Amino acid sequence: LVHTGRRATITDVADKAGVSKTSVSFAFNKPDRLHPDTASRIRDAAESLGYRPHPVARMLTQRRTGTIGVLTPQALAVIFDNPFFSAFSAGVSAAAEESGYALHFISPLRGSLARAVGRATVDGFVAIGLSAAHPEVEEIRRSGLPMVVVDSTGMADQPTIDLDDQDGAHAAAEHLVALGHREVIVLGIEAPEPEHEPSPDSIMSRRLAGYRAGLASVGVHLPPESIIAGSATIESGRVCFRRAWELGRRPTAILAMSDAIAIGAMRGVRELGLSVPGDVSVVGFDDIDVAQYLDPPLTTVRQPVRLKGEEAVRLLLAFINGETPPDIHRTLATTLIVRGSTAVPPRAAPLTNGRG
Amino acid sequence: LVHTGRRATITDVADKAGVSKTSVSFAFNKPDRLHPDTASRIRDAAESLGYRPHPVARMLTQRRTGTIGVLTPQALAVIFDNPFFSAFSAGVSAAAEESGYALHFISPLRGSLARAVGRATVDGFVAIGLSAAHPEVEEIRRSGLPMVVVDSTGMADQPTIDLDDQDGAHAAAEHLVALGHREVIVLGIEAPEPEHEPSPDSIMSRRLAGYRAGLASVGVHLPPESIIAGSATIESGRVCFRRAWELGRRPTAILAMSDAIAIGAMRGVRELGLSVPGDVSVVGFDDIDVAQYLDPPLTTVRQPVRLKGEEAVRLLLAFINGETPPDIHRTLATTLIVRGSTAVPPRAAPLTNGRG
DNA sequence: TTGTAGGCGTTATCAT
DNA sequence: ATGATAACGCCTACAA
Numbered sequence: 001l002v003h004t005g006r007r008a009t010i011t012d013v014a015d016k017a018g019v020s021k022t023s024v025s026f027a028f029n030k031p032d033r034l035h036p037d038t039a040s041r042i043r044d045a046a047e048s049l050g051y052r053p054h055p056v057a058r059m060l061t062q063r064r065t066g067t068i069g070v071l072t073p074q075a076l077a078v079i080f081d082n083p084f085f086s087a088f089s090a091g092v093s094a095a096a097e098e099s100g101y102a103l104h105f106i107s108p109l110r111g112s113l114a115r116a117v118g119r120a121t122v123d124g125f126v127a128i129g130l131s132a133a134h135p136e137v138e139e140i141r142r143s144g145l146p147m148v149v150v151d152s153t154g155m156a157d158q159p160t161i162d163l164d165d166q167d168g169a170h171a172a173a174e175h176l177v178a179l180g181h182r183e184v185i186v187l188g189i190e191a192p193e194p195e196h197e198p199s200p201d202s203i204m205s206r207r208l209a210g211y212r213a214g215l216a217s218v219g220v221h222l223p224p225e226s227i228i229a230g231s232a233t234i235e236s237g238r239v240c241f242r243r244a245w246e247l248g249r250r251p252t253a254i255l256a257m258s259d260a261i262a263i264g265a266m267r268g269v270r271e272l273g274l275s276v277p278g279d280v281s282v283v284g285f286d287d288i289d290v291a292q293y294l295d296p297p298l299t300t301v302r303q304p305v306r307l308k309g310e311e312a313v314r315l316l317l318a319f320i321n322g323e324t325p326p327d328i329h330r331t332l333a334t335t336l337i338v339r340g341s342t343a344v345p346p347r348a349a350p351l352t353n354g355r356g
Numbered sequence: 357l358v359h360t361g362r363r364a365t366i367t368d369v370a371d372k373a374g375v376s377k378t379s380v381s382f383a384f385n386k387p388d389r390l391h392p393d394t395a396s397r398i399r400d401a402a403e404s405l406g407y408r409p410h411p412v413a414r415m416l417t418q419r420r421t422g423t424i425g426v427l428t429p430q431a432l433a434v435i436f437d438n439p440f441f442s443a444f445s446a447g448v449s450a451a452a453e454e455s456g457y458a459l460h461f462i463s464p465l466r467g468s469l470a471r472a473v474g475r476a477t478v479d480g481f482v483a484i485g486l487s488a489a490h491p492e493v494e495e496i497r498r499s500g501l502p503m504v505v506v507d508s509t510g511m512a513d514q515p516t517i518d519l520d521d522q523d524g525a526h527a528a529a530e531h532l533v534a535l536g537h538r539e540v541i542v543l544g545i546e547a548p549e550p551e552h553e554p555s556p557d558s559i560m561s562r563r564l565a566g567y568r569a570g571l572a573s574v575g576v577h578l579p580p581e582s583i584i585a586g587s588a589t590i591e592s593g594r595v596c597f598r599r600a601w602e603l604g605r606r607p608t609a610i611l612a613m614s615d616a617i618a619i620g621a622m623r624g625v626r627e628l629g630l631s632v633p634g635d636v637s638v639v640g641f642d643d644i645d646v647a648q649y650l651d652p653p654l655t656t657v658r659q660p661v662r663l664k665g666e667e668a669v670r671l672l673l674a675f676i677n678g679e680t681p682p683d684i685h686r687t688l689a690t691t692l693i694v695r696g697s698t699a700v701p702p703r704a705a706p707l708t709n710g711r712g
Numbered sequence: 713t714t715g716t717a718g719g720c721g722t723t724a725t726c727a728t
Numbered sequence: 729a730t731g732a733t734a735a736c737g738c739c740t741a742c743a744a
Contacts, residue, residue, distance in 0.1 A: 076449030
C-alpha cells in the first residue's frame with residue numbers, strides 16, 4: 001500500500017494489473033463480464049494502490065449524483081435551531097436513505113440562493129418554505145432539476161406538499177370558544193424575509209383565516225392589536241406575549257402559530273404571576289416532541305411534519321425516476337391534540353384591566 | 357429562451373456567440389480578461405440558451421467541491437430526532453456558510469458507511485460519534501480526505517474536538533451530594549451500535565467515571581443496578597427510570613446523561629405520583645434549548661454543542677486549505693447550570709421501600 | 713473475455 | 729484579447 005501523494009486513478013490500476021481501463025471498470029461495476037482470475041488480479045492491484053473510483057468523474061459520466069438537495073431560503077444555522085425543521089429533516093432522511101440517496105443541504109451562498117443551487121450536485125430538490133414571491137424562484141427553477149415545494153403556495157405548476165393550515169387553525173379556535181373563551185390573542189409567525197413582499201396566501205394568513213373563522217362562529221372579532229407576529233422561537237413567543245400585554249390585551253387564551261412560540265408564551269404568562277391554564281389557556285401548533293412533556297402538557301394542532309418530509313422525497317424521487325405521478329399536489333391533514341394547557345376561562349369572564 | 361430537452365453546454369454557447377469555449381469560460385470566471393463587448397455578447401447567448409455551468413464538470417477540473425461532509429454512523433432519520441444533533445448541525449452550518457461551503461450529510465449506505473463515504477463529493481469530513489472501534493474507520497480514513505472527529509476517542513493521530521465529559525459529570529454528582537443526596541441512580545446512554553465492542557473510553561464511561569468520582573467523595577458507591585442504559589430519547593428516559601424502580605431502586609436523585617433522558621425521567625417520576633424536585637431531584641446533560649423552559653427548569657450540565665460544530669468545521673477548513681494548525685486536539689469545557697429540578701432530598705433521608 | 717476509442721462538460725496551459 | 733488543445737477520471741458502445 002503505497003501513498004504517492006497523488007490519488008491513484010483507474011489508469012494506474014490498469015497498468016499495474018496489466019489490463020485495460022475497461023477491465024478495471026468492469027471489475028468494479030460488472031464483475032460478471034470478467035474472468036474470475038482477471039477480476040481478482042485487478043482487485044489486488046487496486047487494493048495495493050489504494051484505488052477508489054473518483055465519485056465526481058463517475059457522476060459526470062453517469063449523469064446522476066445519488067443525492068437530493070434540501071433547499072431553504074434561510075441560513076442553515078438558523079433553521080437547525082428549529083425543532084420543526086429537524087423533524088422535517090428526519091422525514092426527508094428516512095425516505096432518502098430508504099432509496100440510497102444522500103442529503104445535500106443548500107442555503108443562500110453569499111446572499112444568493114440561486115448561486116448555491118447552481119453549485120449543488122444533486123438530482124433534484126426539496127424546497128422548504130420557499131415563497132413563490134422569492135426573487136430567485138425563477139432562476140432556481142431554471143436549473144431544470146425536478147423540485148418539490150413544501151409549505152409554500154402560489155406554485156400551481158410545481159409539485160407541492162402542503163398542510164391544511166386553515167383547517168387546523170379553525171379547530172384550535174373552535175376548541176377555545178367551546179371552552180368559553182372570548183378574549184383571545186394570536187401570536188403569529190412573520191415572514192422570515194421581511195424585504196420580500198409577504199405572500200397573500202402565506203402560512204400566516206391561512207392560519208389566521210382559520211382562527212378568524214373559528215372565532216367568528218361566536219361573534220368574536222380579532223382586532224390588529226390582538227395579532228402579534230414574531231419569529232418562530234421560544235424567546236420570541238415570550239416577548240410577543242409581553243408586548244400584547246403592554247398593549248393592554250388581557251386575553252384568557254392564546255393561539256400560538258408554533259409550539260416554540262407557545263412555550264415562550266407560557267413562560268411569559270408565568271412571569272406575570274398568572275397560571276396556565278388557570279388564568280390563560282394556550283394552544284400551540286406543530287406538536288413537537290416535547291409538547292407532551294411540558295407542564296402542563298401542551299394543547300396543540302398536530303401536523304405530520306415528518307410525513308411531510310417523507311412525502312416530499314417520495315414525490316421527488318418519482319420525478320427523478322422519470323415517472324409522472326397523478327397527484328402533483330398533496331395536502332396533509334392536521335389533528336387537534338387537547339392536553340392540559342387549555343381549560344375554561346377564569347370565572348367564565350375575561351381578566352379585567354388593572355390586574356397586571 | 358429555448359428548451360431543447362438537452363441541457364445547454366459551454367460549446368453551445370460558444371457556437372452561438374461565435375467564440376471559443378475558453379472565452380465562454382472566461383466570461384463567467386474571469387470577465388476582466390475579456391473585451392466588455394465580447395463578454396456581454398457571450399452572456400446574452402448564455403442567457404438565451406439557459407446555460408449554466410455544469411457543477412460536476414467544474415468540480416472535476418477544479419478538484420474541489422466546495423462542500424463538507426457530516427459523517428454519522430447512525431441513520432440520519434434517527435439522529436435528526438435528537439435535539440443535540442440539531443444544535444451541533446447549527447454550529448457546523450454557521451461555520452460552513454461563513455466560508456461559503458455547503459453541507460453534505462453522509463450516513464451508512466446499504467449498511468456501509470465506507471460505501472457512502474466513497475460516493476460523497478466533499479472536500480473533507482466532520483465525523484460525529486464515530487468510534488475508533490468502528491469496523492470501517494480504517495477504510496474511511498483511506499479516503500485520504502481530511503477528517504475531524506467529534507465526540508470520539510482513541511484517535512490520537514486524528515484531529516479531534518472533544519468534551520470534558522468527566523469533569524461535567526463530576527460537577528453534577530458533586531452538586532447532588534452537596535444537597536445531601538445519597539441514593540442516586542444513573543440513566544446512561546448505551547452504545548448506538550451494540551454489535552460493536554463498546555470503547556473502554558466512550559462518552560458513557562467517561563461520564564460514569566465523573567459521576568463515580570463525585571459520589572465517592574462522600575462514600576457513595578454506584579452498584580450495577582443503579583446504572584440503567586438506554587437510547588438518548590425522552591421515551592427511553594421514562595422507561596429506564598421505571599425499570600430502575602422495578603429493580604427496587606428508590607433514588608432521591610437521578611443523574612441523566614442527556615436532557616432528553618432527564619425529561620423522560622421527570623415524566624416517569626410524576627407517573628408514580630412523586631414530584632420533582634420534592635421527592636426526586638433530576639440532573640440532565642447537554643442543556644438543550646427547552647431545558648430552561650421545563651417545569652421545573654432543568655438543572656443540567658451544559659456543553660457547548662454549537663461551538664463543537666463550529667470548531668470542528670474551522671479545524672477541518674484549516675486542513676482543507678493546506679494549513680497545519682498547532683492544536684490538533686481540542687477539548688471544550690462544560691458548565692453546571694443549577695435550576696429548579698434539584699433540591700435537598702425529602703426529610704434528608706432516602707425514600708424507603710414500599711412506597712411505590 | 714478483453715481492448716480501443718470517444719464522450720461527459722469544464723478549466724488550464726500555452727500559443728497567437 | 730482570444731483560441732486550440734490537452735487534461736480531469738471515469739464509463740460504455742463497439743470492436744476484436
